[in-house]
Amino acid sequence: MFEPFLKPLNWLYGEITDVRNLLYDSHIMETLRPATYTIGVGNLTVGGTGKTPHVDYLVRLLKDQGPMATLSRGYGRRTRGFRIATASDTADTIGDEPLLLYRKHAIRSGPRQAGVLVSVGEKRAEAIPKLLVAEPDLQTIILDDAFQHRPVQPHLNLLLTDFHRLFYHDEPFPGGRLRERRHGARRADAVLVTKCPDDLGEAEQQVIEQRIRVYSKPDAPVFFTGLQYGKPLPFGEEQPLAGLGGIGKPVVLVSGIARPEPLEQYARAHYTLVEHLRFADHYRYTSTDLARLRRVVPPDGVVLTTEKDFVKLAPLLAETGRTEAAFYYLPIEIRFLNRETEFLAMVRAGLAALRESKSIVKKS
Known part of the structure; x- marks a missing residue:
């Protein structure tokens, strides 16, 4: 239930975010399109939609495809600026979620581990070139919590929405929990409904998908995932x-x-x-x-x-x-209720297409 007296403030906040998005969409404000395959993972709402388990899933999916990195803001850390995680880092220096990813995927002897670089940086458009200096052969960069970080345009933009708090039921700040209006979902290349119950049937999935498609791109697939504890x-x-x-x-x-x-x-x-x-x-x-x-x-x-x-x-x-x-x-992991093969194909196809385009450029 949204308080009626907050409606004008919801409208004002939505207008402000609309203007900001328009400036980026019109290329009035500069956007970086990295040469390295980049996947953005984020949401429209404030709070937990399961971003970190999905980033973890993508890391496990792609780290055998060559050197890769994760890049997040490092929420809750007491440091600022760009940094690549090392064995001496703590939650205070890089944030708890990057530290979790580091412990799972990157602990070796120094910042240039074989496989995965875990990094943090508020200004991701400035951080990405620094990542490429640290590892010139990076094949993939995963941007954590970056749906509203418009200075970087990822090759694949994944929008997450919690099954228990679907974005189309919500409103912008301060009356709701949306970071921007619902139609921001049109920037997503795919939508993942997260934290779904095990018994979520296909009929209910179709209803949710239809509601999402009111706001998303017509060709953006909708997937359903749940959590499983180890x-x-x-x-x-x-x-x-x-x-x-x-x-x-x-x-x-x-x-x-x-x-x-x-x-x-x-x-x-x-x-x-x-x-x-x-x-x-x-x-x-x-x-x-x-x-x-x-x-x-x-x-x-x-x-x-x-x-x-x-x-x-x-x-x-x-x-x-x-x-x-x-x-x-x-330990926690995500699992797809169905169509996981389709999701895997979509993610890998993007990487393969970018590699192919680079190969053609080199040959020419």
């Missing part, structure tokens, strides 16, 4: 990768993510949920938070958290000398 993993690498046991295992859930409801549902379905300590998205944990966790965990219970929260809690545990034995995190 086996809980302990914080300490020296521990065996054992599960937590059955439904009776007492669990205290801790999360600092935008929409923790699916996580809580999973915990309730698989364990005995003692308590869920919910923090704001990108929350910076403290030793006081650890002490609070310790107080509420039963003697035979454990702390369960997300992979994004793990990269911030684990260093804090190490700093305070706390044992890691009672701390586990849940």
Whole structure:
């Protein structure tokens, strides 16, 4: 429900974003079209639509195609400017989501790892040339949370929308959560409806797709993805990768993510949920938070958290000398409800087409 008295402000905000987009669409404001295959991943709304798991999916999909990089703003970091992640970086220096990607895909001996460079930079049009200096042979760059970053025009622009908060039900700021009007979806080359329930039927998918097509390009495909959790993993690498046991295992859930409801549902379905300590998205944990966790965990219970929260809690545990034995995190991946082969073909076709065009230019 949107407050009626905010309608004029919604309209004003929408007008401002419309003018900004018009300046870019008319080429009055400069736009960079990188020579390297670039995929943008973003949304129209504020909050969690599952961007990081989708970026992770794309990295796993394309990193065997040659050197690649991820580039994000680095939300929540205490640094500014462009930087390539190294083993010494923390959530304070690059942000929690880039740190997660670094730990999963890029940890080697220095910034120029074989395969994936994880980088941050508010001004992506300035950061991309710096990436190419660091790795001239880059084949792919994935831009995280870049749908409204108009100074860069990606070759493939992916728009994500949460099944539980579809953009066509929403309004612009301040009455709603949209960063721009709904028709901004026309910039998307494909729309992905994320966090879908496992039992979402084809009939309901078609209804959602029809509603999306009111605002998107006519030829932009619409895909549906859900989340799947992996086996809980302990914080300490020296521990065996054992599960937590059955439904009776007492669990205290801790999360600092935008929409923790699916996580809580999973915990309730698989364990005995003692308590869920919910923090704001990108929350910076403290030793006081650890002490609070310790107080509420039963003697035979454990702390369960997300992979994004793990990269911030684990260093804090190490700093305070706390044992890691009672701390586990849940790996998370996306899965397509259907038509994954079509999506894979679309992503790979873009890379192949750009390579072919470069080959023709070299031959000529």
